[in-house]
Amino acid sequence: MDAILQKESLGRWIAKLQERGEVYAPEFVEDAWEFTKVERGASVELDHTNTVLPAKGFVFPQREVLYRFRIENGKTPELTDTELSVKPMVVFGVRPCDGRATVRNDRVFTCGVSDPYYQARRDSVVFIGLACNAPPSPNCFCVAVGGSPCSEDGLDVLMTDLDGRYHVKALTDKGRDVVNAASDLFQAATAADRNEVSNAQVAALEYPQRSISAMDLVVAALKRNFESPLWDQLARTCIGCGACTYLCPTCHCFDINDEVTSKSPLTGARVRTWDNCQFPDFTMHSSGHNPREDTGARLRQRICHKLLYFVETHNMQQCTGCGRCITHCPVGIDIVRIANVMEEGVWQ
Amino acid sequence: MNGNAYLPQLARIIHIKEEVPGARAIKTFRVEFMNGGGFDHEPGQCAMISVFGKGESMISIASAPTITDYKQFSIMRSGRVTTAIHDMKVGDVIGVRGPYGNRFPVGDWKGRNLVFIGGGCGLAPIWPVIQTAVANRSDFGRITVFYGGRTSRDIMYAAELEKLRGEADVYLSIDSPEDGWDGYCGFVPANVMDKPQNPHNAIAITCGPPIMIKFVINNLREMGFADEQIYTTIENKMKCGIGKCGRCNVGKDYVCVKGPVYSWAQLKSLPQEY
Ligand SMILES: Cc1cc2nc3c(=O)[nH]c(=O)nc-3n(C[C@H](O)[C@H](O)[C@H](O)COP(=O)(O)OP(=O)(O)OC[C@H]3O[C@@H](n4cnc5c(N)ncnc54)[C@H](O)[C@@H]3O)c2cc1C
Ligand code: SF4
Ligand code: SF4
Ligand code: FES
Numbered sequence: 001m002d003a004i005l006q007k008e009s010l011g012r013w014i015a016k017l018q019e020r021g022e023v024y025a026p027e028f029v030e031d032a033w034e035f036t037k038v039e040r041g042a043s044v045e046l047d048h049t050n051t052v053l054p055a056k057g058f059v060f061p062q063r064e065v066l067y068r069f070r071i072e073n074g075k076t077p078e079l080t081d082t083e084l085s086v087k088p089m090v091v092f093g094v095r096p097c098d099g100r101a102t103v104r105n106d107r108v109f110t111c112g113v114s115d116p117y118y119q120a121r122r123d124s125v126v127f128i129g130l131a132c133n134a135p136p137s138p139n140c141f142c143v144a145v146g147g148s149p150c151s152e153d154g155l156d157v158l159m160t161d162l163d164g165r166y167h168v169k170a171l172t173d174k175g176r177d178v179v180n181a182a183s184d185l186f187q188a189a190t191a192a193d194r195n196e197v198s199n200a201q202v203a204a205l206e207y208p209q210r211s212i213s214a215m216d217l218v219v220a221a222l223k224r225n226f227e228s229p230l231w232d233q234l235a236r237t238c239i240g241c242g243a244c245t246y247l248c249p250t251c252h253c254f255d256i257n258d259e260v261t262s263k264s265p266l267t268g269a270r271v272r273t274w275d276n277c278q279f280p281d282f283t284m285h286s287s288g289h290n291p292r293e294d295t296g297a298r299l300r301q302r303i304c305h306k307l308l309y310f311v312e313t314h315n316m317q318q319c320t321g322c323g324r325c326i327t328h329c330p331v332g333i334d335i336v337r338i339a340n341v342m343e344e345g346v347w348q
Numbered sequence: 349m350n351g352n353a354y355l356p357q358l359a360r361i362i363h364i365k366e367e368v369p370g371a372r373a374i375k376t377f378r379v380e381f382m383n384g385g386g387f388d389h390e391p392g393q394c395a396m397i398s399v400f401g402k403g404e405s406m407i408s409i410a411s412a413p414t415i416t417d418y419k420q421f422s423i424m425r426s427g428r429v430t431t432a433i434h435d436m437k438v439g440d441v442i443g444v445r446g447p448y449g450n451r452f453p454v455g456d457w458k459g460r461n462l463v464f465i466g467g468g469c470g471l472a473p474i475w476p477v478i479q480t481a482v483a484n485r486s487d488f489g490r491i492t493v494f495y496g497g498r499t500s501r502d503i504m505y506a507a508e509l510e511k512l513r514g515e516a517d518v519y520l521s522i523d524s525p526e527d528g529w530d531g532y533c534g535f536v537p538a539n540v541m542d543k544p545q546n547p548h549n550a551i552a553i554t555c556g557p558p559i560m561i562k563f564v565i566n567n568l569r570e571m572g573f574a575d576e577q578i579y580t581t582i583e584n585k586m587k588c589g590i591g592k593c594g595r596c597n598v599g600k601d602y603v604c605v606k607g608p609v610y611s612w613a614q615l616k617s618l619p620q621e622y
Pocket of ligand 3: 323324
């Protein structure tokens with residue numbers, strides 16, 4: 001199902017959706033684009049490149065209470081499960097790389113034993129994507145990892161900016177539902193509109209992006225170079241800050257801890273928070289033994305997880321080419337460069 | 349498994365035995381599920397133990413799968429959670445969720461000779477396998493158990509090991525000589541080397557500190573054991589137990605799901621990150 005929305009009607013569509021739940025959209029706050037909650041009546045302009053934090057937090061929050069516990073002195077513990085019904089949420093302006101990240105996060109959280117917290121959010125959150133038909137950011141490389149600036153994967157709706165109006169394509173039931181909620185605002189898409197969308201998609205692919213010279217050979221190259229001294233050389237400047245993984249739309253590692261709010265009666269919550277394979281204690285046993293002792297081993301883990309292990313398990317890279325880990329690394333460690341270095345086997 | 353995989357069941361401690369004293373003490377806890385809860389397990393599987401207010405730890409289920417009244421865990425005091433459970437008493441309530449991980453393929457080993465090699469706390473994960481083999485004694489050939497601790501006070505399951513002598517050859521060791529010790533003096537891998545095992549029709553199962561496992565495997569291979577005849581378990585740090593938190597991977601495997609039991613043939617094909 002596709003339709004046309006005049007740009008001046010975007011605010012009315014958002015207002016309509018706010019009657020049913022919260023709406024989020026990218027906003028330039030201080031010096032960075034962030035997804036923020038749209039206040040009623042506020043105007044939204046979808047002219048961001050990409051947000052600093054990815055959209056993953058809507059389905060996998062940075063901090064989440066799993067359940068609460070309460071133990072009266074000497075009594076049996078009482079556990080209270082977190083209410084798993086999530087209020088409806090619509091997120092505008094999700095870039096296709098973050099949409100494709102959702103497909104990967106679904107693999108992690110819903111295959112095998114399903115994660116009920118992720119699943120509840122995933123069922124309630126609507127991702128409205130926005131195709132990238134303007135020049136990309138300097139570190140974008142979605143095409144190199146099998147994506148495209150107009151990919152529909154993992155999104156509920158894909159919007160394409162056509163000068164003065166949006167082409168709006170609903171891709172899932174959730175997506176059709178949010179379009180139908182304001183059907184009077186949309187006009188039917190014509191053959192000419194669709195033609196314009198195809199042209200925009202072709203044009204989008206013509207903007208140069210960063211490239212990985214032989215992506216199909218990277219799997220073999222990473223296997224071949226597992227013990228290579230290249231890893232230590234590449235990681236020598238890494239300060240272990242973890243920005244690369246916190247900002248990554250597909251990084252899903254988490255820690256589980258107890259937060260105590262009162263000692264007597266003992267009350268508190270079991271909480272999960274994003275965690276990070278670039279930290280030494282991520283893998284360190286309490287005996288002090290650490291299977292990944294240095295920054296080289298930890299960088300290798302991050303890159304191999306993205307470009308080797310996930311491919312072996314799920315037949316797709318766990319990197320969607322958003323470029324955040326490159327842009328925000330304080331010392332310039334660069335996954336595209338590493339992939340090329342691994343294939344070539346040298347680094348100068 | 350249905351419902352919320354992160355939510356533990358409540359279990360009451362019904363028995364505590366002090367196995368080993370000292371800074372890295374080991375205690376064995378028997379727990380009984382409350383409110384009609386519980387689950388079945390296979391030898392080699394683990395469970396997440398909760399001490400509310402402190403956190404969770406992955407611990408091997410050390411009781412035989414046939415025991416349904418209680419589950420047993422032998423826990424070394426090493427950090428926040430394990431210290432908290434060491435401070436608990438009979439009647440206290442913990443959380444237990446599981447079972448997690450794969451199992452030792454004991455059913456495939458019928459008719460074989462079994463050689464168990466454990467060190468330190470590493471007797472706990474293989475104990476249910478020993479129990480299963482002994483309970484079906486006629487299904488197996490010779491059963492041999494090597495086990496060592498740093499000193500004679502570090503030998504866990506001492507009484508149970510004595511009882512086992514009727515069913516199995518038991519060779520105990522301590523690192524250095526002590527008055528009154530009539531077993532072997534030296535490290536576990538050396539004790540195994542001292543009593544060479546015939547690899548023919550045998551399966552070796554080893555569990556203990558990573559460094560011990562490494563030497564034991566070298567020695568077994570020197571005796572002619574093939575990679576497929578050697579089994580071990582690995583203990584990567586774990587948080588979720590269900591392949592989500594990304595903590596425990598070795599290469600593409602999440603050990604909490606694909607492990608912790610591996611044959612050396614399988615483990616050799618994975619990166620050495622354990
Ligand atoms: C498959 C498996 C089976 C195990 N079986 C046993 C057993 O039968 N008996 C026993 O005493 N110990 C066992 N361990 C080790 C035990 O899990 C750790 O010693 C324990 O988690 C340490 O927790 P802590 O809070 O006391 O230590 P801290 O150092 O305070 O650890 C904090 C957190 O780190 C994690 N952690 C630290 N060390 C380890 C480790 N070695 N392995 C896994 N997670 C760790 C835990 O999530 C823990 O909550 C096993 C580990 C695994 C992975
Ligand atoms: S952002 Fe850069 S410096 Fe920080 S942990 Fe990642 S690679 Fe290392
Ligand atoms: S690895 Fe880097 S480029 Fe790839 S998805 Fe994650 S943050 Fe984006
Ligand atoms: S413990 Fe979480 S993935 Fe294995």
